[in-house]
Amino acid sequence: MGFLKRTNKKFDYQPRYYKGEGSPFKIEHKLDKFRKTAGKNKGLKSKFTEAIGELKSGDKGVNKTIMYIIIILVLVFLYIIDFDVSIFYSK
Numbered sequence: 001m002g003f004l005k006r007t008n009k010k011f012d013y014q015p016r017y018y019k020g021e022g023s024p025f026k027i028e029h030k031l032d033k034f035r036k037t038a039g040k041n042k043g044l045k046s047k048f049t050e051a052i053g054e055l056k057s058g059d060k061g062v063n064k065t066i067m068y069i070i071i072i073l074v075l076v077f078l079y080i081i082d083f084d085v086s087i088f089y090s091k
Contacts, residue, residue, distance in 0.1 A: 055063075
């Protein structure tokens with residue numbers, strides 16, 4: 001009996017007060033159903049091509065908002081480090 005491999009036992013457990021469909025223990029992000037990159041594609045190359053395709057075909061308003069946020073953060077950073085703009089002007 002010492003040479004037999006132990007197998008994992010599977011139980012069909014249902015929580016007492018769960019009334020939904022499917023398994024309550026399945027962890028899934030809310031937005032995964034809207035994304036192409038989260039899913040069955042396994043390779044790194046296919047993930048990058050899907051991500052670039054999603055970026056190009058995505059909502060343009062979101063991309064503009066992200067760019068505005070990045071520009072504001074860069075300006076705040078330059079203000080914090082006391083960046084001198086006069087180096088770009090010749091007298």
